[in-house]
Amino acid sequence: MADTKAPSASASTPLRPLKSKADAKAVLLRRARELALVPALLLLLVLGAFVNDAFLTEQNIISILGASAALAMVVLAESLVLITGKFDLSLESVVGIAPAVGALLLLPAAQSGWGTELPAGVALLAILVVGAIIGGFNGILVVKLKLNAFIVTLAMLIILRGLLVGATEGKTLFGMPDAFYTLATTTFLTVPISVWLAAASFGVAGFFLKYHRLGRALYAIGGNADAARAAGIRVERVMLGVFVVAGTLAAVGGLMQTGYVGAINANQGQNMIFTVFAAAVIGGISLDGGKGTMFGALTGVLLLGVVQNLLTLAQVPSFWIQAIYGGIILVALMIARVTTGRAQD
Amino acid sequence: MSTPLVEARGIAKRYGPTVALADGQLTVHAGESHALVGRNGAGKSTLVTVLTGLQAPDEGTVSFDGEPAPALTDRDAWRRKVACVYQKPTVVPELTVAENLFINRQPQGRGGFISWRRLKTEAAEVLDTWDVHVDPEARTADLKVEDRQMVEIARALSFGARFIVLDEPTAQLDNREIERLFTRMRALQESGVTFLFISHHLQEVYEVCQTVTVLRDARWITTAPVAELPRAALVEAMAGESIAAVEEKASRGDVDAGAPVVLQAHGLTSESYEGIDLTVRGGEVVGLAGSSGSGKIELAESFAGLHTPTGGTAQLEGRQLPFGDVTAALRAGVGCVPRDRHGQGLVFGMTVGDNATMSVLDRLGRYGFVGTDRKRGFADELIDRLDIHTQGPDQPVSDLSGGNAQKVVMARALASDPRLLVLINPTAGVDVKSKESLLARMDSARDDGTAVLVVSDELDDLRRCDRVLVLFHGRVVAEHPAGWRDHELIASIEGVDHHG
Numbered sequence: 001m002a003d004t005k006a007p008s009a010s011a012s013t014p015l016r017p018l019k020s021k022a023d024a025k026a027v028l029l030r031r032a033r034e035l036a037l038v039p040a041l042l043l044l045l046v047l048g049a050f051v052n053d054a055f056l057t058e059q060n061i062i063s064i065l066g067a068s069a070a071l072a073m074v075v076l077a078e079s080l081v082l083i084t085g086k087f088d089l090s091l092e093s094v095v096g097i098a099p100a101v102g103a104l105l106l107l108p109a110a111q112s113g114w115g116t117e118l119p120a121g122v123a124l125l126a127i128l129v130v131g132a133i134i135g136g137f138n139g140i141l142v143v144k145l146k147l148n149a150f151i152v153t154l155a156m157l158i159i160l161r162g163l164l165v166g167a168t169e170g171k172t173l174f175g176m177p178d179a180f181y182t183l184a185t186t187t188f189l190t191v192p193i194s195v196w197l198a199a200a201s202f203g204v205a206g207f208f209l210k211y212h213r214l215g216r217a218l219y220a221i222g223g224n225a226d227a228a229r230a231a232g233i234r235v236e237r238v239m240l241g242v243f244v245v246a247g248t249l250a251a252v253g254g255l256m257q258t259g260y261v262g263a264i265n266a267n268q269g270q271n272m273i274f275t276v277f278a279a280a281v282i283g284g285i286s287l288d289g290g291k292g293t294m295f296g297a298l299t300g301v302l303l304l305g306v307v308q309n310l311l312t313l314a315q316v317p318s319f320w321i322q323a324i325y326g327g328i329i330l331v332a333l334m335i336a337r338v339t340t341g342r343a344q345d
Numbered sequence: 346m347s348t349p350l351v352e353a354r355g356i357a358k359r360y361g362p363t364v365a366l367a368d369g370q371l372t373v374h375a376g377e378s379h380a381l382v383g384r385n386g387a388g389k390s391t392l393v394t395v396l397t398g399l400q401a402p403d404e405g406t407v408s409f410d411g412e413p414a415p416a417l418t419d420r421d422a423w424r425r426k427v428a429c430v431y432q433k434p435t436v437v438p439e440l441t442v443a444e445n446l447f448i449n450r451q452p453q454g455r456g457g458f459i460s461w462r463r464l465k466t467e468a469a470e471v472l473d474t475w476d477v478h479v480d481p482e483a484r485t486a487d488l489k490v491e492d493r494q495m496v497e498i499a500r501a502l503s504f505g506a507r508f509i510v511l512d513e514p515t516a517q518l519d520n521r522e523i524e525r526l527f528t529r530m531r532a533l534q535e536s537g538v539t540f541l542f543i544s545h546h547l548q549e550v551y552e553v554c555q556t557v558t559v560l561r562d563a564r565w566i567t568t569a570p571v572a573e574l575p576r577a578a579l580v581e582a583m584a585g586e587s588i589a590a591v592e593e594k595a596s597r598g599d600v601d602a603g604a605p606v607v608l609q610a611h612g613l614t615s616e617s618y619e620g621i622d623l624t625v626r627g628g629e630v631v632g633l634a635g636s637s638g639s640g641k642i643e644l645a646e647s648f649a650g651l652h653t654p655t656g657g658t659a660q661l662e663g664r665q666l667p668f669g670d671v672t673a674a675l676r677a678g679v680g681c682v683p684r685d686r687h688g689q690g691l692v693f694g695m696t697v698g699d700n701a702t703m704s705v706l707d708r709l710g711r712y713g714f715v716g717t718d719r720k721r722g723f724a725d726e727l728i729d730r731l732d733i734h735t736q737g738p739d740q741p742v743s744d745l746s747g748g749n750a751q752k753v754v755m756a757r758a759l760a761s762d763p764r765l766l767v768l769i770n771p772t773a774g775v776d777v778k779s780k781e782s783l784l785a786r787m788d789s790a791r792d793d794g795t796a797v798l799v800v801s802d803e804l805d806d807l808r809r810c811d812r813v814l815v816l817f818h819g820r821v822v823a824e825h826p827a828g829w830r831d832h833e834l835i836a837s838i839e840g841v842d843h844h845g
Contacts, residue, residue, distance in 0.1 A: 207458075210459075211458040211459045211461075212457070212458055212459065213449055213450075213451055213453075213459065216440075216444065216448070216449075216451060216459065217448075217449060219437065219439065219440060220437045220440065220448050220449070222439075223437035223438055223439045223440060224434070224435070224436065224437045224438065226435065227434070227435045227436055227437050227445075227448070228437065228448065228449075230420075230435050231448035231449045231450075232420050232421065232424075232449050232450075233448070233449050290437065290438075290439045290440075291439050
């Protein structure tokens with residue numbers, strides 16, 4: 001069987017040119033779709049410069065970035081899950097509960113902690129571990145027990161929020177050591193470490209998704225799980241891993257949020273998941289799985305961050321900001337639908 | 346004779362009480378194209394899942410080149426021996442062709458990261474080697490069916506497999522594409538690839554295959570060189586009925602030739618069928634037969650508004666029948682039992698009464714409100730009329746057996762007193778007794794002057810028809826008046842008699 005010959009190319013059908021103009025155009029168009037939000041982002045920047053002189057200042061840009069870092073981490077986490085064709089709503093509760101557990105482990109009982117008073121390094125590690133465990137638990141329910149991801153993670157969202165409120169008795173946790181705030185307060189080249197970390201995470205995730213077999217496996221699973229399985233990808237294991245990674249990333253996002261706010265409120269992360277989904281979908285991540293890039297998701301985050309900042313600078317009355325913000329998300333979705341020319345499901 | 350490339354002996358596979366395969370046998374020699382034929386449910390698909398290592402047989406052995414088949418978990422070993430191109434694509438639509446060829450084995454450069462340049466050149470090489478003219482950079486979802494099949498074949502060959510199973514590859518192709526596929530198959534065969542070719546179209550078997558194996562009723566019937574098995578003998582082997590079988594007993598009374606025409610269709614065309622002319626009189630039962638890709642289901646669905654034709658007209662009792670709109674079709678007087686009672690037929694969480702009256706609620710009350718008592722009465726009447734075994738209209742449909750659930754679908758179709766009744770696979774997955782009572786409905790519809798159109802794979806369903814039209818690749822190729830013999834109908838369904 002080894003000496004099998006290939007059929008001679010000249011045998012039957014006349015050779016079609018491998019790369020016709022139409023093909024090249026289709027490839028170009030596909031690339032362009034990844035950049036679909038860039039013009040919108042630029043337009044907003046120009047618009048912002050006109051609306052308010054303070055907008056295009058270095059200080060304001062850094063403030064936008066700093067405010068978006070935590071959201072960016074959660075969007076990154078959610079995008080990985082979405083590309084694999086699943087859902088994780090509970091990430092917003094992870095943002096709250098993971099840093100809270102860390103804080104409770106080191107705070108003395110007098111400051112409503114658990115009184116274990118562990119060293120800060122261990123508490124920080126515990127934050128990541130909590131995120132990973134929650135992600136793993138979600139993953140087992142969804143992947144092994146084959147429960148519906150939407151409803152399982154919705155239940156987890158509620159449970160974790162309830163645990164946080166219960167554990168803190170609704171109080172705000174503060175007085176943690178500096179290590180808890182350092183992500184947001186320490187700067188490198190005048191930009192907070194949290195921004196660098198978020199940017200690096202997107203870079204690594206994007207590279208991994210593009211250039212590693214495991215990264216490509218996420219797309220294969222999200223696009224056609226049966227085909228992925230037939231190709232020898234361990235579908236269940238990879239999905240479980242994605243849930244764990246997503247939980248961990250969300251925990252990091254929670255730590256950034258803690259540093260940004262300076263305390264842990266029992267509501268930390270609440271309602272964040274809607275913005276997370278909006279950013280991911282505007283950025284071209286498909287809710288059906290198998291589609292989307294990290295670059296797109298990042299532009300989605302930045303777009304929402306800029307819009308939020310603009311609304312504040314334009315002195316829109318704070319009572320109306322939410323309605324306008326929601327409206328802009330809707331418009332952005334419609335624009336994305338039109339410019340990408342394909343259903344944004 | 347040399348060792349066969351693939352040999353399967355005494356394969357048996359059961360799913361619970363269902364025997365999918367009782368005695369499957371297959372011997373394929375290197376370099377031939379081997380056909381596997383049999384009617385629906387003969388066990389072809391089961392044999393393929395065993396041959397490709399997706400399932401272990403309950404009994405029997407499979408060997409490749411004289412060696413026993415690898416363990417079920419060793420996917421890589423299986424992939425080097427055999428590959429199957431299914432009707433359902435096993436590619437990831439959003440990825441490029443190049444990446445689909447190398448999923449999970451992308452060429453890696455430094456540090457274990459994928460080298461896209463090498464991926465592209467290697468993909469181009471594979472496609473070039475096997476003469477597949479597809480841009481490796483194209484999105485796989487954008488490919489035509491025939492190109493997608495060729496990509497899947499090329500992928501299988503690039504794994505080192507030289508035994509390729511093609512599971513009804515022609516079902517979704519048009520004639521020109523089928524010709525191209527066959528040219529390709531012959532070229533690949535010359536270069537040493539062995540095919541197992543599964544098709545419902547027997548003339549295709551004669552066109553590309555050298556040997557044929559016939560399965561019937563989950564058993565191996567015969568294996569013979571194609572040249573030594575004339576068409577009549579092949580059909581006989583598949584149908585299990587000798588040509589000299591007893592003449593069918595004369596059927597029912599003829600339809601009154603003067604009965605009014607209820608349905609008249611002219612030149613109906615869509616992507617599934619072409620230029621269909623059809624006339625059905627009141628009280629006449631017309632059957633539509635054909636293989637799975639023949640367009641018979643789409644044609645029937647067109648009249649019920651579930652499929653939209655691109656050309657042609659249809660008139661129901663002289664009035665234009667609107668296309669592509671179920672509500673309008675219902676109002677015009679079409680009742681339909683859709684093809685799949687799980688998918689389109691029933692809302693399983695709802696009660697028997699709700700399901701049966703779903704399409705006639707507007708008659709049971711005013712301004713969109715539904716009178717509970719009237720609905721109940723109406724549902725009771727339907728339950729009675731169709732002999733549905735249920736505790737009453739308030740029982741959820743999900744509690745019912747397949748046969749009774751199907752009667753509920755039939756009840757809903759009849760609820761609106763249709764002028765044209767479209768039945769698509771009305772007895773699929775239904776026990777014998779329910780089948781009888783469902784078929785009896787066809788007869789009573791005849792008595793009250795309703796026109797009935799039946800699509801079915803079951804010969805028993807079609808036997809009740811006044812005439813049966815056979816579709817083949819979207820065209821009506823034969824018409825059999827009642828009293829046909831099984832082998833005649835099967836021959837025209839499989840596309841034998843009208844091709845040579």
